[in-house]
Every structure is written in structure tokens, then in C-alpha cells.
Amino acid sequence: MPSYTIHIDNDGSSYRCTDTRSVLEGMESLGKKGIPVGCRGGGCGVCKVQILSGSYTKRVMSRAHISAEEEASGCVLACRIKPTSDLLLRVMGPMKKSVCGVVEPAGVLSPST
């Protein structure tokens, strides 16, 4: 089966991914890191990436995280695309709400009475 090289622009790393696997699954199966891993089903939005070059097939993904305009401009969820050529992508951000991040907003809420 054909495989392609996925380049992550943020850290210059790359890995090979077959056209049968999502870009996220391909990364995980080789023990690589770089794209945050969430639900792997297009629902949670943490693996949001911008495709800078290359082609791919895609599946439906949550509109809560990817607008139609974003999707048209190549901003997609890595768990919902499979490569059909080499890809250059940029990770759009780390886990939106990190473990530490959730504590800070909680601290400003009124404590339990």
C-alpha cells in the first residue's frame, strides 16, 4: 500500500504514513509525537492542523472545532484525513486546555460553600 512522508512544520520532524491510516493514527503507531491526540474520531478538536501542502482524503469532522471555511482552506483534524501525497502540516496549538490550564479558570470561580 502506498505510504507518504508527513512533515510537521513546527518541529521539523517527519514520519511515514500509509494511505490506509489517518495522519494522526500513522504518527501514533510509530510512537511519534507532535500532533496532540484526543478522541481520534473528529469530535474533540485537539488534533487541529493546517495543511500547508499536499493532498488528502477526509471524513466528516465536528463543526464545533472546524468551520466550513477552515475545512476549505486546509485547516482540518489530523484524525479525519488520510494522505494521498506527502504532506507538510502545522500543528495549530497544543492541547487547548492543558491540565494546568483548567485549574486557573477554576480558581477564579467562587469556592464551594
Next chain:
Amino acid sequence: MAMTGVLRPGHAQLRVLDMEESVKFYTDVMGLLETGRDASGRVYFKTRAERDHNSIVLRQADRAGMDFLGYKVLNQATLDDLEAKLKAHGVATERVPAGEMLETGERVRFKIPTGHTLELYADKTDIGNGMGYTDPEVDVIDGKGIRPIRMDHALLYGGDIDGSRQIFEDVLGFTLVERVKLEDGATDLAVWLTCSAKAHDVAMVRHAEDDKLHHISFQLASWEQVLRAADIMSINRVSIDIGPTRHGITQGTTIYFFDPSGNRLETFCGGYDHYPDMHPITWTWDEVGRGIFYHDRKLNSAFLSVVS
């Protein structure tokens, strides 16, 4: 108590991105029974052992998540009484007419401060578990899929878990079972509440965004069946978040995994019985990792950040 008032979680309506794929998952992998489809395209399921017509309802949508969580109450008088108590507490309620969901009576719908839509209802058609009510056989797990016993509880993420807890405790008669404190030692990061003698009928984690679902949980009969569920997940390439492992909190054995739309589910076994006279258990911020994942003894980044 003595099991009047709110009885148990009865139904959850989940949003899915691809209905055909989701029906296949909930049928073939989860091992639920499809019990109906309505005019709006929603698909209804129950576990084999559940007696009421439905516990999981899927709705095709453009985003994942949970539309509402419904609790069954003892009878119509209880429903009317609880609605009056909600109103007296300042909670706006609306009545959803009988039949809006298949085989389900009138529902009292309201929002809690964490942004989630809850429902109470008294009637859902008993279609039985296939064993009958006279001289039944035991049910054995002999078919495809995980085949859980029941839809058991939900973990909800939102901002004002103190306000939501107050409604569960003061109006709906729930009891606090366990809690996790933040670093300040005063604020609750998370609470586990029960309306029965289960270790939890709902749990909530404080979160920056309201109306988020962390997971819907299904009960299994043994740790061995949790391991069997993990095998079935791998055979079917299901996205596993963590497990099989154990929670320190509630002491249940668990797998967190995702449905094809990214809604997190849990299959769990165990936990202890809780009665309203029992002192709640408190976990400190220092030990939260062991509390959530007893074997790893640390949080994973997905626990507090991946929701639908």
C-alpha cells in the same frame, strides 16, 4: 431514600457525525439492541438486560456531544413534586410531551448551572430483557459485542459544579460520595454523587467550558469482562483513551474509549455501595493522579482536556 424520588439515569441522547457508522458501532461493538427509529431520524438502543425501551439515543448532528441526560423518577406524583421543587429553587423547567421520544412519557426538562440539559420522567415502556417475568433463565454473554448490563452514569464537565451539585443534592436528593479538592484545599475540582446505593449516578469536573460531556458509562459484571471488552475494542480498532485500569475514586475497574464521533464512553465494573449516612471521601490535589488512575498514579492530559 429507600429508592423513591429519582431512581437512576435512564437515557442519554448523544450527537453523532455519521449515523450509519455509529449504529454499527453501538450494535456490533457495544452489543446494544436497536429498539427503534423515530420520524426525526433518531435511533434508540438499550442494553440486553435493561427493561425499559431505550437508554441511548443517537442523533445525527454536525458536532459530537450530549444533547441531554434523563433520570427516571418513581412515578408521576414524584415528577410533579420534583418539578415544583426545581421551580422553588429558581430553576426554569419545561414539559416535553409524551411521545416526543419513542415509548417515553412526559419529561420535565431543565438546565443546571454547568450548562447541561437534564430531564426527569416517570414513564418509559417496559419491553423487558427477553427473559420474561415468570421463571426466567439467567442471561449469559453469548453474542457479539461488549454487552454491558446497563447505562450507569455520566461524567459532566462545566464551570459551576457547585451550583449544579446544589440542585442534585438539595432538590433531587442525591448524596455526595467522593470529591477531589483543588490545590487550595477548598474548591472542588470534581464531585461524585449518587441517588441510589451506587458509587455514582453522576459526576462533575470543573472545566472552563460549559455543557461538555466527559463520558457516558456502561456497567459490566466483572474485571474479566472489562478485559474482554478491551479485546473487542482492539479487534474493532476502537479508539481507547486509557485502560484497562482502575480508578482510586469509586474503586471501579475501567476502560475509557471513544465512539466513532469522539464521544467518550466507559465500560467499568465494581465500585462500592454507598448509603446516605456514609461519610464522603475526599481526595487531595496531591493525590489526584492516583485517585483518577490508580495504577498509573498520574493524570493523562486527555482526562482534563478532551471532551465532546
